[in-house]
Amino acid sequence: MQFPILSVIVLAPILIGMIILLIPKERKNEVRVTALAAATLALLLSTWVYFGYNQAVGGYQFVEQYDWLPRLGISYFVAVDGMNAPLVLLTGIVMFTGVLISWGLDDRPREFFAFLFILASGVFGVFVAQDLFMLFFFYEIAVFPMYLLIAIWGWIKTREYAAMKLTLYLFIGSVISLVGGLAMYFKAGMGTFDMLALARYDFPSEFQVFWFPFVFFGFAILGGIFPFHNWSPDGHVAAPTAVSMFHAGVLMKLGAFAALRVGIMLLPEGAKYWQPLIMGLATVNVVYGAFIAMVQTDFKYVIGFSSVSHMGLVMLGFSTLTPEGLTGAGIQMFSHGVMTALFFAVVGMVYDRAHTREINELGGFSKKMPWVAIAFIIGGLVSMGMPGLSGFVAEFPIFMGVWKVAPLVAIIAAISIVITAAYIIRIIGKVFFGAMPEQFEHHISDVTALDKVALVLLCGIMIAIGVYPMIMSPLVASGVEHILSLVGGA
């Protein structure tokens, strides 16, 4: 039997989280070291999966399937294809950098890392799940630790409100989709939750048209789709740094990914029927999110709304149902995940030192924290879709796909690139350059070595993909091809 690498990736974090809880609470350093070791392990294993995936062979690899409840056709069924391999890697990266950045956390680090790892297990589980029941199971595991992470360690002013809002939004979404999932299960009548089998089943058109919105929007809430995006900026802002990174970087992808896997893949005709609506809403996301980001005065809210805008691009890519659009969306999920993790890391580093996030009160930070400034500029360029960086590799195919389907939408959506440039440049100018206000002059110190490692890692990945897209594009394209062959479209 081959080494059950995906199971280790999925289950190790939650088990290590439990072990961390057993460490006496005074031993904070042991807790941190254990957490870092676990995160390193996750990063290494997910890198292994990513590069070990054999594109020439394609399809599902690293497959593991065990009976869970055979009587109802529930199995523990994990595998990676071109679509989810990058997302597994992304989760590994964000988990690793998140732990690095949270090194200085002093309030109950034991519980913090334990909950963070339960969350990570849930996320890994959803990404690799090929069984619908298993997907819901892990999806909800990923929802609830979020509540405690934000409510306990979040920003004191809004954390209770934001945490509750976020949890309820996501829970509503997931249970609504759950009913849709059960409807599919019984409609197909094959007595299996295997998504591959369900994808091959030809659901009647009316059924698909009726259930698609429930399933798709139920998940897309977590992807931040307009008008259900409201929880997301509040949640991002209230969350502690590592959790914001996880949240915007990985969790929103979870929603988008599940909307694709369960919504579009299993109910393709429904997707075609609702395509104009999704495309319209996604365009609103893209443009409206960017505009709102521009008028924010709080650094973290800018990034929060930029996530709404960028996730709109992912949804836009999905809505094209073309190979280009879906491939772009797949890469965008990865690229945005890394980029936004970097952004939130930077915001956290600035806030920890300045204790304010008002853009107008900040300034001149590049002198004290050059690494952070450079990292933010790189991230900013990615966010604008600058060629040579991962953002371009992702956004260009999305616009190509949209152009093929609806040229007008492509033009409208492209406005967002300009606005993005405007708000990013504004932040770079105000926060990192210009004169530093008096009160910061003497007590702002540079970031720690661990923080730098995280920043370099995140920037390096974005540059690598931008310079050499071949390490990701063909892989995602192969995954998209697989999905499109299942839905029989394009």
Place this chain on the structure above:
Amino acid sequence: MFIESFEPSMLVAILPEIALLLLAGIVVACDAIWKPDQKRWLGWITAGGLMAVLVLSLLVARPGDEARLLFGGMLRNDWFAFAFKLLFLFGAAVTALFAIDVKEIGQKGEFYALMLVSTLGMNLMASAADIIMLYLAIETTSIPLYILAGFMTRDEKSTEAGFKYLLFGAATSTIMLYGFSLLYGFSGTTNLYMLAEGFYSADFPILAEIGSFILVIIGFGFKISAVPLHFWAPDVYEGAPTPITGFLSTASKAAGFAVLLRVILAVFTPIVASDWASVLATMAVLTMTVGNLLALAQKNIKRMLAFSSIAHAGYILIGVVALSQLGVASMVFYLVAYLITNLAAFGAVVIFWQVTGSDEIASYAGLSRRSPGLALAMMVAFLSLAGMPPLAGFVAKVFVFAAAVQADYIWLAVVGVLNSIIGLYYYLTVLKVIYLFRSEDEEKPFTVSRPNQIALTVLTIGIVLVGTLFGPWYNLAEKIAGTILGSS
């Protein structure tokens, strides 16, 4: 079905009941002989004895695959009854462990003896196949519970609880008995499995059939605290000694569901299968919605859990509405999950009360710093109640909703999931107080006694095990469901 008259080998089938009676006798005897400082062992004896009975039943008293009507049709020996018996024995054992260190009740022999007699009644409820036997079993269960609810005689709330429970219980039990008399009158037999034949064959007005259905349902609805028969529950739950509240809300409720299922499946399937399923569906919707909405406003944790337990009865009723194999199996599964989860929740409340003397939710502030272990156990229990994986409550809810979707009651499933969102809100509110709020008492020591530790650890692990390795449990639930489904 063939009714067997008495022969000695049948005694094996009621071995758990005989052992329970013996155990009750031993407890009373020890209570009389022992000196006051030895009486702490009473709880241990009860808990250990119950576990021994449980193991003994598993080893010796397992029913065959073929269900049998024993003692002239008084009892039906099947897996359904057997599984519920084990559940009651387990629930009673855990309750005894939680009771040991509670002042005023923990060291009194009569407390444990009454609890054992009540458990005996529940066992008979689960296996009764004759309406007279059924009525006797229900009363054997209820009368000790009335006393137990009012056990703390120096506490006004407790005496009020006992009396209120008695009045409501007596009233609904009379109504139910009237329903039973109609059943007998129309069919000429008291045996549940013979009843249906005479009941439907003759040309009785449909009103009479439905009338007796409603009267009987009122009696059972009280036991499971379904709306609109729930009014007693919050006050009784709040006033009764907390271990008994836990027992009432789990074992006693499970017993109610057991008889509800058996009677409906044996007698009322035709009525439910016609239009009356929608009445039961309405009852389910009302029960979960009222329970959840009222739970939102509670400041006292026992009252909150009381309303939450009403809401859970609503979820379980969904399975009755579906009345399919999946429906019944999901109910059995739900009851198992709910029993261990709610016992853990009330157990944590008992422990907290022993240390602080308070049941107010606000007083739980800072608990995660004071006693991380207890806080974690409460988190597991509450998230399981909210239906979060990887805990028992999640799978249970999915199965119940699946049964609704399968029976084409999609709206019912949607109402169910929306309700579970309201539920999540108030469970999270408690967790917020535990984990987020600070309190001045944080530095004060917090000790959890040995029996409580054991009980809570077992339950917490159980919640996780049922929630993750649900395969064997579900298969068992389905087997159990099969033994009462195909019989009518």
